Amino acid sequence: MTRDLRSVGIVGTGSYAPSRVLTNFDLEKMVDTSDEWIRTRTGIVERRIADPDVATSTLALAAAHAALESACVKPEDLDLIVVATVTPDMFFPCTASILQQSLGAAGATAFDILVGCTGFVYGLAAAGALLATGPYDRALVIGAETLSKITDWQDRSSCVLFGDAAGAAVLAPVADGRGILSYSLGNDGANADALKIPAGGSRMPSSEETVANRLHYLIMNGPEIFKFAVRSMAESSVEAVSRAGLSMSDIDIVIPHQANLRIIEAAAKRLNIPYDRFVGNLDRYGNTSAASIPLALDEVVRQRRIHPGNHLLLCSFGAGLSWGTMVLRW
Numbered sequence: 001m002t003r004d005l006r007s008v009g010i011v012g013t014g015s016y017a018p019s020r021v022l023t024n025f026d027l028e029k030m031v032d033t034s035d036e037w038i039r040t041r042t043g044i045v046e047r048r049i050a051d052p053d054v055a056t057s058t059l060a061l062a063a064a065h066a067a068l069e070s071a072c073v074k075p076e077d078l079d080l081i082v083v084a085t086v087t088p089d090m091f092f093p094c095t096a097s098i099l100q101q102s103l104g105a106a107g108a109t110a111f112d113i114l115v116g117c118t119g120f121v122y123g124l125a126a127a128g129a130l131l132a133t134g135p136y137d138r139a140l141v142i143g144a145e146t147l148s149k150i151t152d153w154q155d156r157s158s159c160v161l162f163g164d165a166a167g168a169a170v171l172a173p174v175a176d177g178r179g180i181l182s183y184s185l186g187n188d189g190a191n192a193d194a195l196k197i198p199a200g201g202s203r204m205p206s207s208e209e210t211v212a213n214r215l216h217y218l219i220m221n222g223p224e225i226f227k228f229a230v231r232s233m234a235e236s237s238v239e240a241v242s243r244a245g246l247s248m249s250d251i252d253i254v255i256p257h258q259a260n261l262r263i264i265e266a267a268a269k270r271l272n273i274p275y276d277r278f279v280g281n282l283d284r285y286g287n288t289s290a291a292s293i294p295l296a297l298d299e300v301v302r303q304r305r306i307h308p309g310n311h312l313l314l315c316s317f318g319a320g321l322s323w324g325t326m327v328l329r330w
């Protein structure tokens with residue numbers, strides 16, 4: 001069975017972040033760090049932290065409700081739910097399945113994507129392809145994380161970076177020439193060790209020893225990721241923009257993964273895109289991994305900063321090490 005490819009775009013957005021705020025000054029009391037170091041080295045001022053009894057699907061549910069409301073779509077009309085996360089509620093079933101039940105979207109196919117911070121863009125690409133070819137008509141793509149649960153709060157080199165949040169987008173067929181125009185997805189498995197949780201999987205199952213050695217927490221090689229991030233964001237943006245038949249001057253708004261202000265500034269310089277076209281909220285939320293791009297997207301949508309016909313560049317990097325960049329016409 002063949003079907004003509006349809007244009008697919010974002011028809012609604014939503015987001016949610018827990019109310020509890022953890023400031024740089026709070027962190028000064030927990031590890032050997034300072035507000036000055038965190039602000040100047042990362043751009044982060046504060047982040048949100050979920051309560052201990054809150055799971056990733058709880059944040060995802062709130063973001064999903066907001067996105068569905070803005071798209072005027074009912075949960076029962078969803079055909080597909082994709083959740084991008086590195087902090088699933090549990091190993092399995094997938095968080096999308098748990099969300100399908102809590103949302104009341106019984107008719108939706110549901111699966112997770114585990115590509116770290118790049119997951120939301122991968123989710124848009126995967127759901128977009130399934131909608132473009134059919135048989136699905138309405139998809140919910142969510143990036144949701146409770147990174148506070150996998151953060152080693154004794155490790156100053158990583159614990160100052162992360163926060164909890166969720167962001168969601170509803171995808172549906174749109175007018176020809178609108179929506180997703182192109183993307184560049186990729187992975188460098190040679191650098192897989194740069195960002196990982198070593199224990200708890202089949203390679204190193206959980207044991208008293210792995211817990212004692214704090215191997216269930218995220219570890220990372222910050223400087224290595226920094227270099228990769230700047231390079232991959234710049235190269236994949238050039239590729240995606242060219243695949244869309246556009247040039248950098250056509251890009252109205254860039255939403256980069258919110259990991260480090262210095263990474264964003266360096267990528268902007270390489271791409272020669274004026275910095276005022278970059279949007280974000282890193283100062284207030286820190287790095288929320290797969291939630292970071294949809295959280296920032298929802299913010300600019302609600303501020304009415306995106307207008308019909310605008311070209312958006314979503315630009316992410318993350319565990320893998322992976323990259324995912326997408327161009328959309330709003």
Ligand code: ACO
Binds near residue numbers: 042221317319
């Ligand atoms: N407070 C004070 N000092 C610190 C802290 C801290 N929180 N963390 C590290 N330092 C110290 C180091 O110990 C080091 O001290 P030394 O020179 O005496 O050895 C010094 O600061 C410099 O450390 P670097 O690691 O070289 O600092 P850098 O400028 O590279 O900044 C950072 C570190 C912020 C982690 C940066 O490399 C970065 O942002 N990398 C990317 C990280 C990232 O994006 N990770 C996640 C990506 S994927 C995902 O989002 C899940």
